[in-house]
Amino acid sequence: MSDEKHKVVYVAHPASGLARSNFPLECHVEDGEIVRSLPFYIPDDVRLYEIKTSRGSFTRPRKEVQMPLAFAAKRRLDAGTRVKYPLLRNDWSPDNPNPENRGKSGYSRISWDQALDIVTGQIKQIHEKYGSMEPVLVQADGHGHSGYMQSLHFWGHYLFDMIREHLGWGWWTQQVRNPDSWEGYYWGAKHVWGFDHTLGEPYQDAVWDDVLESAEMVIFSGNDPEATGLGMSGSSALEMPKWLKRAGIKIIAISPDLNYAAAVHADKWIPLKPNTDAALYFGVAHTWIAEGTYDKDYIASHTTGFDEFKSHVLGKDDGVEKTPAWAAEITGVPAHTIRALAREWAAKKTSLSVYFGGAKVRGTLSHLATRLEAYVLAMQGIGRPGRQFLRTGAPSFYKKDLAQVPRYPDVDFKGVAMNPMIEYAIGKGPISPIFVPRTLAAEAIQCSSVEWRGTTAALAKTEDQFEQYHFPPDSDHPGIRMVWNENGSQPGSWGHGWDWLEALQNPKIEFVVGVHPWLENDIPYSDLILPAQTSYEHEDLITVQRSDILAMFYQDQAVEPVGESKSDFEIHRMIGQRLGLDEAFPPVEEWLQAAYEKTLAATKHGIDWEEFKKRKYFVYDCPTWEEWVDIKKEHGYGEKDGGMHWFWKSGGGLDTPSGKIEFVSSMIAERDPDNTERPPLAKWMTHAEQQGGPKSEEYPLSVMSNHSRFRFHVQGDDVDWIREIAKVRGPDGYLYEPCWINPADAAARGIKGGDIVMVHNDRGSVLCGAVVTERIIAGAVSVDHGAKMDLATLHNRLVDRGGCINLIAPSPKEKYGEGEEIKVPEMNVSGYLAEIVKVDPAEIVASTGVGEGATVSHG
């Protein structure tokens, strides 16, 4: 099919990241242009799995679609936002960096030679001036458009590690990526049941075998396979709810919003106020205790500390009984519905389902929601048939021994290439001893010192959460002087975005490098922008690891690079070369070939590198059901067993000190008993961002925030096809980010659908387009994270017309006084207070679209 004029190329889709991917799209290229992108069809000679149950046999289709953005991503190649050449900020110079103008001043095109001179000159200057690389904050931990190697965003860490190793210039300051999507499970549930290796979520071994055989009800706790699931896991996530329905399993959706999967799949929606899930679980537990409908034998044999929990539920310790009526006040869910839920949950074999965890795990004190979730799952005997923690789609590492669906264990282990660079982003701890959590990046610049507990590294052991860390390392330290930004996602994907933008304007910061394909997010706050490529513009490997079927693809270069863009790898290689680090950056082909040759496709199936490049892909067979049953047997599972069955059978073996489910965390009790923010037993507690507190008098609404259905985090919001389906057209014709608001709240504020509204609190303001809908509970508004910033002025105040809601999300530091230790450096991007007012479009003073008014000259 391929010839000069027409070729077919498999290209990693934009929701790839962390060197891992989904199935790619089949891109058709004609005369150097991508004319269409088609779903990939798994060839007929690849054996798919079958999950055999008494309710029927379950498999997946051969067609593999991806999120809509994937099919529109070609529009980003030459978009108006594209960085085509190295760009230097007009009023930056080494002697006079004008830091306060970052985000305001324009850019001019410079040559690669000039750009490399500047960047290496600045690195050397840091070394000469401060004696080490510690003043360089390297932000290279993902959340952007990313491939296996070439457009990977981890190379900054590698570069500075090589500078350390080969030039002896010392450590750099590593920004450590906190477990963003899993926050609540990481800071909370880990203390109840461990699972350090899977960020606090129970293993998924063969879980579908059990659920489809035995479950009668599945609770979607904020889970949205139609949005997050499709983006991360492709078609398989869309099939899973259909399996549940075909097996006759009821789906109950619990979430403030009627999300996209719930709107079509749920048999019952229980709307609750944002981030009040813990209170709902208390009400459920109370019903079970009052009616004696929990698994007392399991509690006795598999858990510790239940009596203290029971006592708290009954109010014996604090005088407040956590009845359904009590929970109703907090959650907005009627007491009768809480009791009905509790009774159904006890009577029916019920599993609880998430993809990552939803908005409930990304708010203030989100450890409460996940600890209570673990408690109530324990009360009904998690691991018993049909009673599981269920992910609707799971990357291959989510296991003890076995995959979620029938797969050969060696394929999971050695089927797809692992990129060692991942250690810099998703590791057991920082590589550099000088580091700051991503949640505290702004504070590390703005405050004289920051102290916190826990490295926040994704795979760190629970014990790490009690270790004390600080930045800078000592009082004479220069702190952060240079920022190396490969992420381009901080204000849109993380919290308190306005603070981060201000931090970038701090006079201490001498130099900011952005490495990115587009002028978006915080990239227009850089002094030097290096033009990175998209996946269409270079060859790479595609390691299909997030799907239910594993595969390796060879990605050809689909089109010529736009402008003078280079791959992320190449950009860092060129910089390394100027610093004499040639050997640390072998040619791309060598790197890819070595990675491929370690996979089973080469070692077991005998397809050498050259042949693989011709074939373009290798999709791994799944075992037959009979083979799968044998594999399970080898690992101690019976034919129908799966999920936490092993724990139900053994009653021990968890990562907790006791090996059991701990209602009262023995580790917190031993190491941090006086931490009132996270006591050994999860108790109901109030905080500043809750309704009913003093702050809610001024800001009565609670903002919830999901992953967008049409963006991938901050990516894709500039695509015209996406904007016209995903946005709200204001009366001024501008496409605003949707803000869902309940009809009662809208009426009280004189807001109609399509109105421009300002969502605001103490931290600032963003503009949105109102969507008045029954899909959001009263008292809450829903705005997805990651909209493209477009700064404007309203009543002489800087506002974001783009609707980038995380700009006004809280910092973890707000709970503490200046200089106080941050005991839980959690991410807060949902469930915080704000108010909404209607805005007259005539009062908005627009910007030019880059930063606060910057322009780009390619002249």
Place this chain on the structure above:
Amino acid sequence: MDNKTFLIDVDKCTGCMLCSIACKDEHVGSSYEPWSKPQPDTGQFWMNIRPLERGRIPRVRMSYLPVHCQNCENAPCITVCPEAAIKTRDDGLVWIDPVPCTGCDLCLDACPYGVIFMNDDLGIAQKCTGCAHRVDEGLEPRCVDVCPHEAITFGEVKDTSQLETYLAEAGAEPRVYWNGLPKPWIAGQVIDGDEVIEGVSVTAVDLAGDGSVGVLSDAFGDFWLMGLKQGRKYRVEIRMDGYEDFNADVVTDADQDLGTVVLKAK
């Protein structure tokens, strides 16, 4: 030539918009003559999803209608076109020949489905071609190819007796068939004091005819009387041993929700 057509299953559609985006991917910037000239970058939706938000908190659901050219037998667009530019292929796909089309826009108003668009730059009217260029090669239309839920299929439809057409009352005799077109529901919840009641008999009696639909309330006390007739008056009869009868007259001009019905013990 095969006489294939589209079958749309509303019950399967999740509103993911992949069909709309795939259509743009195929047609924006690409010409498939004689059937079509390029679709403009934005503004046209040859396949579009019409979302229907239904019900009231907490009984809310979405229905999505993927709407494209219904390839009508009695197409008003064909009748109204002064240039005879709109034609029906032998296989039944209706297309606008871009060569004779003058962009007079009469067809836009004539179409009962609102699926014809003006391309101001090219001065022509444009719409879905059923991906005639792909169909001729034995391929599926792009919206069908990309649909992950088999909500949009394309093939021989032999037995249409159980199927519906969309806006049949417009009289265009569409050749696209539908399953699961939304019908009004009457929903609600029954409680006694502060407890929901399961197993309550709820019946909607069609006061204009002799039909009735009945359900039992579920474990949350919720009931959903589905698939009712549009614009009818129903008597909703709620019956449970030990409780007084509850009746309400409801007109199904839209989905109706009775809210929380408190039954009184006898």
